[in-house]
Amino acid sequence: MEIKVIRQIMEWNEDCSAEIKELLKKNSVLMVNIMGSPGAGKTSLIIELAARLKPSFRVGVIEGDVAGQIDALRIAKLNLPVVQLNTAGACHIEAMSIKHILPYFDLQQVDVLFVENIGNLVCPAEFNIGEDLRLALLSIPEGDDKVEKYPLMFSVADALVIHKYDMKTYFAFDDIMVEAQTKAINPLVNVFRASIIQGDGLAELATWLGAKITAKNIMQNS
């Protein structure tokens, strides 16, 4: 009984995810699902990347949180279209929520849509939301044992961002091992080392995303 219901939700989610993919394709919007623990620095990274992408691309943001709108208020200061999604207790975003939110955007005026998922290394990795890319953040203060403990998140990521890299001075964090463990379960993953404080990796990450946005745009228009 329980298993059956879970399967129904999953199938429903997949149908919904496919609808979103179609809509995004029609409008040439690249959707990026940003995942990581609470406090991994997801919002700060979105703000930095949005600032770097803004001169060339039109950026939109969906901010997911269990409660509150702190993050959407931070994003709104950048004068970007932003919608706050409150999951009211749920620990991940499902495709249905994204489907309901997309009409709030003028998708013809958006090139890249960042979705900040709920701070959680487990469940968000299980639910497709129609995204083109998944970024998994792991911040140095969280510790270097997370790939072994939360393998699904690291196996589904298109890019791993080892974040708060400036903190490496203060924590025993073996980033070479983390990269090797991630590549062992996810050989094609792109690994970035990034710091908002010192600026490491942000230009590389923005460039990588810019290329993906451009590719999606060309694919649609060719």
Add this chain to the structure above:
Amino acid sequence: MEIKVIRQIMEWNEDCSAEIKELLKKNSVLMVNIMGSPGAGKTSLIIELAARLKPSFRVGVIEGDVAGQIDALRIAKLNLPVVQLNTAGACHIEAMSIKHILPYFDLQQVDVLFVENIGNLVCPAEFNIGEDLRLALLSIPEGDDKVEKYPLMFSVADALVIHKYDMKTYFAFDDIMVEAQTKAINPLVNVFRASIIQGDGLAELATWLGAKITAKNIMQNS
């Protein structure tokens, strides 16, 4: 349909939690549910507290992880009875898992049983596991916006541990605000500021737990 099933799981969990409470009461075991984000320092704090409690009390540990046994191996070095629970994808521990694990312990030889929950600020707060006390950890590098974003966790905690307190030098973290926000939704919560590196707060926390263990023991034997 979905709501009905969720309620069934919850009711099942409550029945199971009540059975565990009865068993722990009979054996005078205080169970402490340790919750917090991935990398909040749950295992390290358990190790420190176990070392401080060991001269006076008999300590056991259940280590919950989605996958792997890194944490149980760390605990086993202390020569304490420890069982690793792998949830195989699930983002929280349910009472049924604890019920299946308890027979692996000689409960007559245990005074306090720490349960390290899955690293997650959302779901573990929703499931009683038969515990006497809930400790919620929030580490400084995670940021001071977590009470507003994840209110349930902070509202159900018997104690809030503001952890990695030595990191306060490097992060803009308003711990006075975090304490006030937590007390606004949870007036009886005990707040500790702790650092494994500098030793802050550990003696106070061990003393508080020691008093709770003793009280449970007296209640049973009176």
